[in-house]
Amino acid sequence: EADIYQTPRYLVIGTGKKITLECSQTMGHDKMYWYQQDPGMELHLIHYSYGVNSTEKGDLSSESTVSRIRTEHFPLTLESARPSHTSQYLCASSPFDFGRGDEKLFFGSGTQLSVL
Amino acid sequence: GQQVMQIPQYQHVQEGEDFTTYCNSSTTLSNIQWYKQRPGGHPVFLIQLVKSGEVKKQKRLTFQFGEAKKNSSLHITATQTTDVGTYFCAGPTISAGGYNKLIFGAGTRLAVHP
Numbered sequence: 001e002a003d004i005y006q007t008p009r010y011l012v013i014g015t016g017k018k019i020t021l022e023c024s025q026t027m028g029h030d031k032m033y034w035y036q037q038d039p040g041m042e043l044h045l046i047h048y049s050y051g052v053n054s055t056e057k058g059d060l061s062s063e064s065t066v067s068r069i070r071t072e073h074f075p076l077t078l079e080s081a082r083p084s085h086t087s088q089y090l091c092a093s094s095p096f097d098f099g100r101g102d103e104k105l106f107f108g109s110g111t112q113l114s115v116l
Numbered sequence: 117g118q119q120v121m122q123i124p125q126y127q128h129v130q131e132g133e134d135f136t137t138y139c140n141s142s143t144t145l146s147n148i149q150w151y152k153q154r155p156g157g158h159p160v161f162l163i164q165l166v167k168s169g170e171v172k173k174q175k176r177l178t179f180q181f182g183e184a185k186k187n188s189s190l191h192i193t194a195t196q197t198t199d200v201g202t203y204f205c206a207g208p209t210i211s212a213g214g215y216n217k218l219i220f221g222a223g224t225r226l227a228v229h230p
Binding site (some may be wrong): 103 | 147151155157158159160161162202204206208216218219220221222223225226
C-alpha cells in the first residue's frame with residue numbers, strides 16, 4: 001500500500017482565510033502532483049513537481065501555489081480562500097520514469113475543502 | 117493539446133450484467149493506465165498496458181489496448197456491487213518542462229443495482 005498522506009482530511013473555512021493543504025510521501029518518489037476533483041467528476045491537474053525546487057502549473061488554472069523544498073513534502077497554499085475553491089484536492093506521487101512515461105500514480109486520501 | 121476522452125460518462129447496470137468503458141486519445145500513447153475510484157475514496161491503480169493490441173485480465177476485468185495505441189477499453193463481466201465506482205483511463209503526455217505527466221479521461225461512473 002502506498003505511503004502518501006494528506007492532512008487535513010476535511011477543512012471548513014471562511015472566505016479570505018489563508019490555508020495550506022499538506023501532502024507527504026515516504027516512498028522517495030521524485031514526482032508529485034496536485035489534482036482538483038469535484039465529487040464523482042474528472043481529475044484536473046493543477047500543479048506538479050519533478051523534484052526538489054521544480055514545480056509547474058497544470059492544465060487547470062488555479063489560484064493556489066505549491067512549493068517543493070524537500071522530496072517528501074509538497075504543500076499547496078491558497079492565500080485567500082473563496083467559495084469557488086470548494087472541492088476535493090488529491091495529492092499523488094510517482095517514481096521518476098526516466099522518460100518512459102510509465103509511472104504509476106499513488107494517491108493520498110484527499111482533502112475535502114469547503115469555503116463558506 | 118493532447119486529450120483523452122472516455123465514454124460513457126455514466127452507466128447503470130443490473131448486477132450480473134456486463135459493463136464496458138472506452139477510452140480514446142487524440143495522439144498515439146506509449147502506454148495507458150486504468151484507475152478505479154470508489155465513492156468517497158481516492159483513485160487506485162488497476163493496470164498498465166504498453167504493447168499494441170495487448171489484452172490483460174484481472175479476474176472479471178479485461179483490459180485492451182488498441183492496435184494503433186490510441187484507444188483502450190475496460191470490460192467487466194457479470195458485474196457485482198463491489199464494482200461500483202468511477203473508472204478512469206490515463207495516458208502520458210509531455211509537459212512544458214519536457215517531462216512526462218499523466219492526462220486522465222473524464223471517467224465512467226458505474227452504478228450496479230442488486
